[in-house]
Amino acid sequence: MTKASDVFILKNRKGLEVTFIARGGQITSIKVPNDRGEVVDVVIGYDTVDEALAGDAYFGAICGRYANRIVNGQFELNGEKFQLDTNNGPNHLHGGEDGFNNRVWEVEPVKIRRFAQAYKLSLVSPDGDQKYPGELTISVVYGITEDNEFGIEYSAKSTKDTIINLTSHAYFNLKGAGEGTIADHELTVNSDKYTPIDGEIGTVTGEIANVKGTAMDFASGKLIGEALESNCPQVKLVDGIDHNFVISAYDESLRIAARLEHEESGRMMEVYTDQPGIQVYTGSHFDGSEIGKQGKPIEKWAGVALETQIFPDSPNKANFPNAVLKAGREYSHTCVYRFF
Numbered sequence: 360m361t362k363a364s365d366v367f368i369l370k371n372r373k374g375l376e377v378t379f380i381a382r383g384g385q386i387t388s389i390k391v392p393n394d395r396g397e398v399v400d401v402v403i404g405y406d407t408v409d410e411a412l413a414g415d416a417y418f419g420a421i422c423g424r425y426a427n428r429i430v431n432g433q434f435e436l437n438g439e440k441f442q443l444d445t446n447n448g449p450n451h452l453h454g455g456e457d458g459f460n461n462r463v464w465e466v467e468p469v470k471i472r473r474f475a476q477a478y479k480l481s482l483v484s485p486d487g488d489q490k491y492p493g494e495l496t497i498s499v500v501y502g503i504t505e506d507n508e509f510g511i512e513y514s515a516k517s518t519k520d521t522i523i524n525l526t527s528h529a530y531f532n533l534k535g536a537g538e539g540t541i542a543d544h545e546l547t548v549n550s551d552k553y554t555p556i557d558g559e560i561g562t563v564t565g566e567i568a569n570v571k572g573t574a575m576d577f578a579s580g581k582l583i584g585e586a587l588e589s590n591c592p593q594v595k596l597v598d599g600i601d602h603n604f605v606i607s608a609y610d611e612s613l614r615i616a617a618r619l620e621h622e623e624s625g626r627m628m629e630v631y632t633d634q635p636g637i638q639v640y641t642g643s644h645f646d647g648s649e650i651g652k653q654g655k656p657i658e659k660w661a662g663v664a665l666e667t668q669i670f671p672d673s674p675n676k677a678n679f680p681n682a683v684l685k686a687g688r689e690y691s692h693t694c695v696y697r698f699f
């Protein structure tokens with residue numbers, strides 16, 4: 360049996376090192392060398408496992424059953440109405456109060472040829488867990504390749520028709536955690552559309568809008584700071600970016616979703632996924648009151664989360680991708696973070 364505090368490390372020959380703990384499958388560090396051989400830890404978090412267990416339980420964690428928000432925690436499936444627990448104002452966020460980020464995952468090493476090293480994380484979520492229908496059996500593979508890719512491969516099966524949207528919630532800062540904000544990082548998102556949000560609803564309205572001419576336009580790459588400082592009402596609403604982008608030409612194959620670069624430190628990261636969306640969240644709720652890595656306060660915009668996903672509130676939006684998982688069918692989702 361795995362314990363909450365058990366630590367696992369994935370390493371390749373190039374010096375990429377990913378560390379995670381069993382509670383939430385939380386990625387607690389990703390050490391990345393640049394071409395000058397300087398190694399930094401590019402994910403926001405804490406210096407010790409004890410602090411990670413006591414701290415922000417979304418940092419680097421697997422979120423589910425439904426990552427992101429479901430309006431009023433309600434949805435209808437096969438004519439039946441479901442009321443999930445609400446834990447974010449009127450809404451349901453990241454699977455509820457006791458989401459998958461809070462569970463102790465069973466972890467075992469696995470041999471998979473494409474990975475230099477890999478672990479499988481498993482969890483059984485009982486029927487009715489957080490009021491979702493169906494017993495859900497989930498497995499998530501964390502693996503690293505010799506090409507400096509960190510792959511996350513989710514699969515799940517349910518005993519009843521249900522809804523699902525799993526993601527990973529690491530916040531990245533390519534200068535290194537604790538080395539300032541991500542305002543000076545250049546972000547490119549493979550997207551010309553996003554899903555605007557509304558303050559009253561607390562999440563997406565259902566509209567799919569063009570990014571062109573707005574602060575949300577990262578299609579050809581720009582400094583995140585440019586968007587953060589803009590007067591765009593969508594940015595003002597959440598004091599940064601906390602938006603779902605529609606990945607261009609989505610066809611269920613693995614494609615590039617985003618690229619994050621920090622020129623000075625010579626580091627770059629690419630995100631690939633077979634999912635239709637990616638949430639870009641600039642960590643606007645950090646306010647310096649929590650002490651993170653290097654004993655430094657975690658400031659606003661300390662990192663950016665790039666969460667591959669189905670869109671927020673999809674179960675209630677007919678024009679959004681389908682988040683229904685039929686009984687006995689397999690959910691699968693791949694996300695690859697590649698470091699350069």
Ligand code: BGC
Nearest residue numbers: 417427601638640644664666
């Ligand atoms: C959401 C934010 C939320 C945060 C909580 C992100 O995935 O987009 O709105 O505040 O998770 O950690």
